[in-house]
Amino acid sequence: MNDAKKIGILFGQENSFPQAFIDRVNQLGQGAYKAEAVLIDKVFQGMPTTYHVIVDRISHDVPFYRAYVKNAALQGTAVINNPFWWSADEKFFNNCLAEKIDIALPKTAILPSFDLPEDTTGESFRNLAYPLDWDSIFSYVGFPAYMKPFAGGGWKSVYRVENADDFYNIHQKTSRLVMLLQEEIVFDQYYRCYAVGGKYVRIMGYDPRNQPHLRYQADFNPSQDLLTRMENDVLKINQYLGYDFNTVEFAVKDGIPYAIDFCNPAPDADKNSVGVENFEWVVEHMARFAIEKASNFKEGIDNLTWGKYLRQVIKREPLIS
Template sequence: MKKIGILFGMENTFPWAFIDRVNTLCKGKGIIAEAVKIDKIEQAVASEYAVIIDRISQDVPLYRSYLKNAALCGTAVINNPFWWSADEKFFNNCLAVKLGVPVPKTVLLPSKERPDDTSEQSFRNLVMPLDWQYMFKQIGFPAYMKPHSGGGWKSVYQVESPEDLWQKHNETGQLVMMLQEEIIFTDYYRCYCIGGKYVKIMPYEPRNPHHLRYATQPKTEGKEHEELMKVIHEYVLKLNHALGYDFNTVEFAVRDGIPYAIDFCNPAPDADINSVGAENFEWVVEHAAKFAIEKAEEQIPGEDNCTWGTFISQSANKKSVSAAPVKKAAAKKVVAKKAPAKTTKKTQK
């Protein structure tokens, strides 16, 4: 019997619907789903779950460490806790640029307050004052200032001028902020991506009250709309394949027919029926359950069953290939020691 667990906090509608759906789909298949139960966490000891869907560890460091241990011992954790711990929104934007996905112009700002246990000397590599004029010219005003890591529309500011930025930046404490170009959009979409293959494109209006943000319709029609949907679908898959997220949302603001990726670091995206609506809720429950079952069927106990994005996996493969000649050269040197009359030099690129 394989177990699929879901680890969650205050949310109620999605976790229980997910559990019920998996158990309905898996009758007689030797797979069951339940809320994760933790009574102890011991190093290098496997959990009882083949798959865990993580909905809360971004807020609970204890859970993040538990999930890393579980993943190390063979659990397929959705999303990969090692990558999730390393990722943040500014890097996402950098990667999108390299992938050819349009994003707003963005720069990174130092925190207003120094991190704990640092002094002025800790920042001697920063040139003061920073090149504010270049940044302001590059981004323009109005602009948006938001944390480089985190989500949930927390600490997001619209800034109208440099003076407005300074005033609002005073409120941000130790947060590292991004200053981002404002995209005046005609359409906006929020897209679920599950398993790197299941995509749900949803019209979305971020300016509406939270419970009405999905109660909107696209402005484009006909062939123009069809082409836009194809491009957005392509960008959603491209971003999630590179990042390696099994469960994520990507938001796009459409300006002059071009979809700009606004936010795509949402590894525990909102899936509450009261905000996403019944139709979208049904889709995410069904496809999350379907993908979790697929992962449970593929899971091999004791092995690495987490998803690694192409950004990591391709880099690792390149490093493995480039390391091979070094090992070969080292072996030749060992052989050379047996023949004192000949000498070799070991070089490193």
């Protein structure tokens, strides 16, 4: 067992997924791979961890953990997801990239925060027109629309906006949050899709109009063409972004899946919310993928996943749309 490759999971308040993941890795690993909860008692610069792989579920909320996994990655640990990319991207950039690779999207504009960011003054924004060209923005997006943070996950600070007056009233409530204004897609079907390892996809019926504990109880009947397109879009999005673990949400209108949200690198994997079958799928596929990453571990080199977008940028290749 001392020669076993170690897989750690770094997590916060969630309970069902971390322990199930640990148990499944240890079951599948048969002594060659050992999973456990990451335990940190000190962090020095350049200090390697004892883990070949770390599954990161919490560093987006804990800056100390983000510094820890970046240092771990620098020493060769394969961190899921790549903490350098996770620190760099956000929902608006992801939308811009998705448009380049021919993913159907709602029309989206980014807005400056209503209140000044900390340690800034009006002089910090001399390059920003005031007022903005609101008429053009409203005409482009249309009403009703949704306003949501350009960074962050879940349904926190998400608003449905009926008209311009409603927009102005809601925008001032968002304080220092940088928001997106996004076209409403009046959907007839809605799906949330797990993506693991850039190759495994789980398409789940999901209805955001339901109460949170009922959202996965959605009785949609997708055609095979729709399933194929969603799977291909999920793979393309995550291969370009370079996420090992993510979810993509599609609002389907007139047979077209519009990618609504696909920046969820610590997606909900709680048994009580996603349901038994989806939970079993994500535990199994994440365990198998973590073992795969550990088996491919190479000493003394970078073992992170880097997305197709960054690889093409480095090679100065055009994006393929």
